[in-house]
Amino acid sequence: MKTTKVISYIVNWLNDYLKNSNTKGFVVGVSGGIDSAVVSTLAAQTGEPVLVLDMPIHQSEDQVTRAREHIKFLTEQYKNVSGKTINLTTTFEALKSDLHADESHEKNNLSLANTRSRLRMITLYYYAGLNNYLVCGTGNKIEDFGIGFFTKYGDGGVDISPIADLLKSQVFEIARELHISESIQKAKPTDGLWTDERSDEDQIGASYPELEWAMKVHENHKATDFTGRERKVFEIYDRLNRLAQHKINPIPVCQIPKELLH
């Protein structure tokens, strides 16, 4: 990958999009992970106003520390960046209580995990509306178009997606070039939505390099073309990709036959 050229391309794309949208800046959620560190830094490089938000909900200390260190780095380095911490833990607990959420139920727990992501989306859109900013998404190609590893209308609810055409390994390459902190570059990718410390790989059953391989071969192969670990990874990818079609494709609209409308 021509890393420096890709960086300039994305920064120009963000600038062009902003100019044509009649909006005034960007808002990005910063979690202490690699994707949001890269997106927020690219947004900072536009020179336009950027608001970066750290939004803990029962977050582990290491995630919070990485997020705040990155926000400090951005606000010190770029005059156009401002940062804020919005602790959503009490909001989440209040909503859980109003919903009478039963945390012991596994399905309910997934729904609750996704609720955390949706509370962040609401917060990002509050600040976007307040300042006439755009919500910048942080999904990469594997998450958004491979396995649907995002919350529908949570972290998937965004205005623009600057890195969604990049594989996770390419996001890491950009992070190196942007001098993102070692602690963020070394952190295990995690969705941070659970009270335990499970990583993305723990949840998915395959690593990002494995999923990148599967995404590459998926179009022209079937599971039986492979054996052993490759077969297993292909099956994981294939299953998740099928399940994610409703997230990848536009929302189905019930098209009314013309003759019924006259």
Ligand SMILES: NC(=O)c1ccc[n+]([C@@H]2O[C@H](COP(=O)([O-])OP(=O)(O)OC[C@H]3O[C@@H](n4cnc5c(N)ncnc54)[C@H](O)[C@@H]3O)[C@@H](O)[C@H]2O)c1
């Ligand atoms: N970037 C990240 O790393 C990240 C961020 C958030 C969440 N996650 C993970 O992503 C996963 C999200 O969970 P999910 O996908 O079960 O929840 P989701 O809420 O994103 O999607 C499920 C919802 O989609 C709708 N739906 C389901 N099947 C459908 C169909 N065929 N057609 C139309 N709509 C349909 C239903 O409303 C259902 O509740 C979790 O594993 C979570 O941990 C990862």
Ligand SMILES: Nc1ncnc2c1ncn2[C@@H]1O[C@H](COP(=O)(O)O)[C@@H](O)[C@H]1O
């Ligand atoms: N704690 C967080 N603070 C701010 N923004 C966050 C936080 N956790 C997640 N986000 C945003 O959501 C996306 C996806 O998160 P994953 O950690 O990959 O699930 C992340 O890039 C942030 O923009």
Ligand SMILES: O=P(O)(O)OP(=O)(O)O
């Ligand atoms: O989306 P992020 O920034 O939380 O990155 P990761 O998913 O690698 O933790």
